[in-house]
Amino acid sequence: MWVLLSGHFSVLLLSLGVASVALVLWLDWRMDEIDHEQFHIPVTSDLFLFIFKLGRLVVSSNIDVCLRIYGIRKATPTFKEIPLPFDNSLSKVIYANAITLTPGTVSMVLDKDKLLVHSISREGAEELAQGAMADIIPRIRQQDVKTVPVRKKRRTL
Incomplete structure (x- = not known):
């Protein structure tokens, strides 16, 4: 194309x-x-609320990054370790990916109980440390997530 x-x-x-x-x-x-597995997340109103809130954060972060690029605000790049308030791995991955999707922040290393994040500003890193992004992640209980083994398919190149 x-x-x-x-x-x-x-x-x-x-x-x-x-x-x-x-x-x-x-x-x-x-x-x-x-x-060889897939996760089936239940589609609830929490999922749609998460998508809406993440979209709002992406737009506001995009404006913040533009202001820093044009010099209206000062860029203060920083690394910050953020504690993970989730107990299951799927929520942790959704959290790390949501941070990476937000302009000006990148998830670097995901451990069992913490996440290393690079942010374009100290303020953004502090907001993450205070739980700004963690609050919008839908609470997924381990029993709600169904792991479905995928049948192995013969693939040829």
């Missing part, structure tokens, strides 16, 4: 495109070899 829309048909770009498609297919195949 990109090739058709861009109008660039050089041998280098086409060969890099083919190589990247092959790499993605290989990675997908390898991931299927390693992990």
Whole structure:
């Protein structure tokens, strides 16, 4: 699709495109070899509320990052270890991914009881440490999450 829309048909770009498609297919195949389970999260009003609140945080963080890029606010990059207030691994992963989706913050290392986060500002890191993002994560109880083994499929490349 990109090739058709861009109008660039050089041998280098086409060969890099083919190589990247092959790499993605290989990675997908390898991931299927390693992990044969899926998590089914119950769809409740909490999920829709989470998506709405995360969207609001993404927009406000995007504005904050723009103000820091244009020099209106000062960028003070920092690393911060944030305690994880969740007891199951799925909530921890959702939390880390929500932080990474928010502009100006990146989840770096996820441990059992803490998360290392890089933030574009000290204020943003402090907000995370005070639980600003943790408050919007839906409370998923371990018994609500169903782990479904995926039947192994024969895949060929």
